[in-house]
Amino acid sequence: MHNFYYFATGPLAWIAFLVFIGGSIWRFRSLLELARRKDSIVFEYMDTKFALRSIVHWLIPFGSRSMKINPTMTVVTFLFHICLFLTPLFVFGHVILWKENFNISWFTLPNAVADIMTFIVIASCLFFLWRRIKLADVKYLTTPLDFIILFIVAAPFISGFWAYHQFPGFATMTIIHIISGEIMLMAIPFTKLFHMFLFPFTRGYIGSEFGGVRMAKDW
């Protein structure tokens, strides 16, 4: 068990970060290269002002018509993404690891706040799962991979919550937490999770088209 823990926190952690960073760079480079060679009009379309205008509007809760007509989804999606990003970065246990290993540290979340944010992520994942199973439109588009991705995202939060509160079997759950987090990192460049990096570009592209060509709002 100890050997496995050291493997998960040592070599596997390095591999996960390398795959995440290297895979993301490779994915970006290959897409940009492809666009440059075959579809260079994309770059001519891009307009910083209109791109930023679109990105900002879609990053403000209820900033678009789509968000206004889907209020529940809007609230859940925003809370989910905010908590999904901030909790792993600022939870005390993770910052301590950075301090111990690299002697760098930053602001940490109070444990109670981190608990609430973790709960929000788990509850949001359950909400998304419910949508995929129950809502006809969503069910129609859902593939088995969508369920796997949902599980990949939820697993580190469920296991982290379990391990932190030292529920039965928390030692094993700690290892599961580490491995599931590493799986999520490694999955980002190769799955739909990559939308976290592509969003500014897809949004910016269509924002540029709406602003510069159609002279219309895209929110």
Place this chain on the structure above:
Amino acid sequence: MTSNHSIVFEQDEPSSGQQDLVEINKNVCVEEINAILKEKKDKIATALKVCAHCTLCADSCFLYRSKEQVTEHMPSHKFITSLGVIYKKKGKVTIEELYEMRETLWKRCVLCTRCSCPLGINIPELLAIGRRILRTQGVYHSYSENQPLTEMK
């Protein structure tokens, strides 16, 4: 590479009573399809990678809203089941599939370009690419032929 099919398709919706002027091409030329797929791979691959299957684009389609919210009218569904399928199959689609896609790409979308994706996928552009591919195989509707209206029979 071509694939032959002998299936006979109805050229029009039975209720319309109009003759479709397009001659059915029973051979699918994979090379022609792949030439377009290669040209637009950046956009198609990105869209497929980005689409979270959230269905939030549905309400931005007036056909979806006006046709009792039929699932087939969701913009994301239209893209995934037409161009998405052609891309994933690397152009190796049958003529039957192309004729099914014709209904999606022409009858369920008027290319009004008003649909919106929260993640910024340019769905109308992808559906237009889908139409372009189908046209190379002679699969389209007479009203969408590239000729002046006065010359249409």
